[in-house]
Amino acid sequence: MSSITEPGGNTRSPSFFSKQATIAQPGFSRWMVPPAALAVHLCIGQAYAFSVFNGPLTKVIGISQSAPDDWSLTTLGWIFSLAIVFLGLSAAFAGKWLEKVGPRRTMFTAACCFGGGFIVSAIGVWTHQIVLLYLGYGVIGGIGLGLGYVSPVSTLIRWFPDRRGMATGMAIMGFGGGAMIAAPLSVALMNHFKSATSVGVAETFVVLGIAYFISMSIGALAIRIPPADWKPAGWTPPVETKQKMITQSHVHIDQALKTPQFYLIWLVLFLNVTAGIGILGQASVMIQESFKNTVSAAAAAGFVGLLSLFNMGGRFVWASASDYVGRKNTYYIFFALGAVLYWLVPTFASAGNIALFVLCYCVILSMYGGGFSTVPAYLADMFGTAFVGGIHGRLLTAWAAAGVAGPVLVNYIRAYQVANGVAKADAYTMTVHIMTVLLVIGFICNLLVKHVHEKHHMTEAQLAAGN
Incomplete structure (x- = not known):
């Protein structure tokens, strides 16, 4: 790992989460990067399965049926809407930061936000404070969604200049398929934790928050970026022409x-x-x-x-x-x-x-x-x-x-x-x-x-x- 030269001539080792620390060493296989991206996208794809919690969340107090003080579906509907809004906002406004600090720090931040959002939401269920669900899954979790969605993509594109579509397709396919894992898993966990005094949602949120944090963190730890001017062995960049619509230049x-x-x-x-x-x-x-x-x-x-x-x-x-x-x-x-x-x-x-x-x-x-x-x-x-x-x-x-x-x-x-x-x-x-x-x-x-x-x-x- 190369050192960083500071103003004045002093040198120091890059921090573990710095962009420089993620530069791949010689011999690293680029095929290790798609699984790291999938470790994140399969987790955040859970967003498409959030609706499985809506029914049980309307019975947090009544347990077997909705009580007068239970939340309504319209009230709960804002949780998912907020998550999507903050997904878009975080993806849009954190773009410069992502390019500056690199994918590892961004993906780990996404893990903290997405996993932490579940924990905050669990506290909201236990205390029956809807604002904590809005803040937890909607705002904090939504930020995790946005950062987790975009952070692996640019890295994959740099590792696969010869197969850009295939590389991004693998990761984003994970986002589309995450709900297929999350939906039955969430239902199974709620059934496991369900009791005479609980619908099992809060406990399920805690388990999912921890599991998603671990999985996304593994992806963040495994991610690497290619060295400057790296290209696949034997690959020649296509000639830049206006007809091919593929540039070798860069736009800020x-x-x-x-x-x-x-x-x-x-x-x-x-x-x-x-x-x-x-x-x-x-x-x-x-x-x-x-x-x-x-x-x-x-x-x-x-x-x-x-x-x-x-x-x-x-x-x-x-x-x-x-x-x-x-x-x-x-x-x-x-x-x-x-x-x-x-x-x-x-x-x-x-x-x-x-x-x-x-x-x-x-x-x-x-x-x-x-x-x-x-x-x-x-x-x-x-x-x-x-x-x-x-x-x-x-x-x-x-x-x-x-x-x-x-x-x-x-x-x-x-x-x-x-x-x-x-x-x-x-x-x-x-x-x-x-x-x-x-x-x-x-x-x-x-x-x-x-x-x-x-x-x-x-x-x-x-x-x-x-x-």
């Missing part, structure tokens, strides 16, 4: 916000996520209303599970495919194919063709997940890798905005349709046609993305100074 995080490319890619992500997230939240109700008296609640639950699998798998498959077909072309597929499938969905529903209806939505949700995992590599292609983690963090504000826009479009338009006499089976037709239009707009935004102008590139002196 603040300068990226002055480029039209950042805002076009922001819209690309926003429109792709908007088209999928609203459907994901209403999938069970939607298929039952579209095929009334045909699809049972159990079958609808199976449909939701199938969508989750495609959402998770799409994160790896589409991002990996983008290494070969290009990031811009991958988004062309998302928007063109997605628009066609959305337009066909009402036809299949009215014809009673459940198989094609399900197939359409499975492909749509795979592209929804693929949009998340492909965009970090898209940003690295456009802006270089020096500040890609911070730039990615700021772009995730598109996710937060889509998290509001998607459900609003699906829920309020459906409610308006039903209120005006439209049959529930037909109430989603206007919504999916609007989604089609949004995807066409997304296609146009992606078309307008061009090579970043040279005036935005950092000089060698700026790169050496890190600013």
Whole structure:
């Protein structure tokens, strides 16, 4: 481990959590980095499974049924909303800090926040103070979510310049699949701790907080960054051309916000996520209303599970495919194919063709997940890798905005349709046609993305100074 030279000529060893201390030594295998990233993303993916706590949390006092002083579902709903808001805020505003201090300190901070958020929430359950759940899981845990989401991504991109999409796809697939582990684990723990005086939520929060802290800390300890100018053996960087849309230059995080490319890619992500997230939240109700008296609640639950699998798998498959077909072309597929499938969905529903209806939505949700995992590599292609983690963090504000826009479009338009006499089976037709239009707009935004102008590139002196 090299020493740090301070002003005045004195030298000292870098601290364990410093960026310099994480520089890989000769012989280190880059394939050790994806498991470290997964150790974090599989934990924070628990956020998608938080709803399993909502029912028990409405019975903390009554135990077997809700008591007058128990929390309502609307009150509890703000916990998850706050977590997503602070995920976006922390990812956006901690970008510069991430690039300065490196992934180890950022990932360990994420472990402290996410694990600690569960502990604070457990105290909130024991004392029945909803504000502690808002603070614990919502604010502190949300910060952990944001830091944990972005911190491994830029490191993976630097280790896999030849397979950027595949590398980020592996980690972000973990975020999509984390709920598949967290949901049954949480239910099992609540059943284990449940008693005549407890619904088991507080105890479960403590166990999860400790377990997630340990797992995320292991990932933070294992993470390494490549030495300067490192590249895979035998790999030659692609020739920089405007046609290939892959730059060998770098754009500073603040300068990226002055480029039209950042805002076009922001819209690309926003429109792709908007088209999928609203459907994901209403999938069970939607298929039952579209095929009334045909699809049972159990079958609808199976449909939701199938969508989750495609959402998770799409994160790896589409991002990996983008290494070969290009990031811009991958988004062309998302928007063109997605628009066609959305337009066909009402036809299949009215014809009673459940198989094609399900197939359409499975492909749509795979592209929804693929949009998340492909965009970090898209940003690295456009802006270089020096500040890609911070730039990615700021772009995730598109996710937060889509998290509001998607459900609003699906829920309020459906409610308006039903209120005006439209049959529930037909109430989603206007919504999916609007989604089609949004995807066409997304296609146009992606078309307008061009090579970043040279005036935005950092000089060698700026790169050496890190600013």
